[in-house]
Amino acid sequence: MKPIDVSDVLNLYEYEKRRAAMRDHVIELKRRRRVSVGRYLSFVFENRETVQFQIQEMCRIERIVDPARIAEEVEVYNELLPKPGELSATLLIEIEDKAEIQPVLDKLLGIDTRDYVRLQVGKDVSVGEFEAGHSDEERGKISAVHFVRFPLPERARRAFRTAAVWLIVDHPNERARARLGEETKASLAEDL
Numbered sequence: 001m002k003p004i005d006v007s008d009v010l011n012l013y014e015y016e017k018r019r020a021a022m023r024d025h026v027i028e029l030k031r032r033r034r035v036s037v038g039r040y041l042s043f044v045f046e047n048r049e050t051v052q053f054q055i056q057e058m059c060r061i062e063r064i065v066d067p068a069r070i071a072e073e074v075e076v077y078n079e080l081l082p083k084p085g086e087l088s089a090t091l092l093i094e095i096e097d098k099a100e101i102q103p104v105l106d107k108l109l110g111i112d113t114r115d116y117v118r119l120q121v122g123k124d125v126s127v128g129e130f131e132a133g134h135s136d137e138e139r140g141k142i143s144a145v146h147f148v149r150f151p152l153p154e155r156a157r158r159a160f161r162t163a164a165v166w167l168i169v170d171h172p173n174e175r176a177r178a179r180l181g182e183e184t185k186a187s188l189a190e191d192l
Helices: 012-033 048-062 067-078 098-107 154-159 182-189
Strands: 034-037 041-045 086-093 117-121 124-127 145-151 165-171 174-179
Touching: 012 034, 012 041, 012 048, 012 182, 034 165, 034 174, 041 182, 048 067, 117 154, 124 154
Parallel strands: none
Antiparallel strands: 034 041, 041 086, 086 145, 117 124, 117 165, 165 174
């Protein structure tokens, strides 16, 4: 997937003119690319459009206009793009009841370690590779947002559109699986 370049980022004035349409488009795109697993977990699979929208929104919110600062944002967010042969997702731990936030996060500590999160395409299983720094088991701290990559072998990439595809969470305190629908698979297949 082609990385985003600084020249792809609209200036604030141009972005404001196009923001509503871009937002509506990305909301619909993310709807197709969102997979809920279990009670609290949602995976939003990233692509060039979702990442560029995040860059635009960050520049808008922070009022970033300096080209060097925009380049920094582009560099950071480009890390969310899937590399060749893989899918990448933002994992959101979504807890509506404020009283449950800390107890649920405590129960999910370590979800970004070992082989707790997997993507299965037919018979091929890809263990999620998490970005470091979002939890600390020794201190008992975990973020509600994680970034995970699923490298897929060639056979799984070829079979992706036609095989059953499952997103599996097998953590001691949260075991669930979700089968990806055809609309989701079609959207993600474009990344491969």
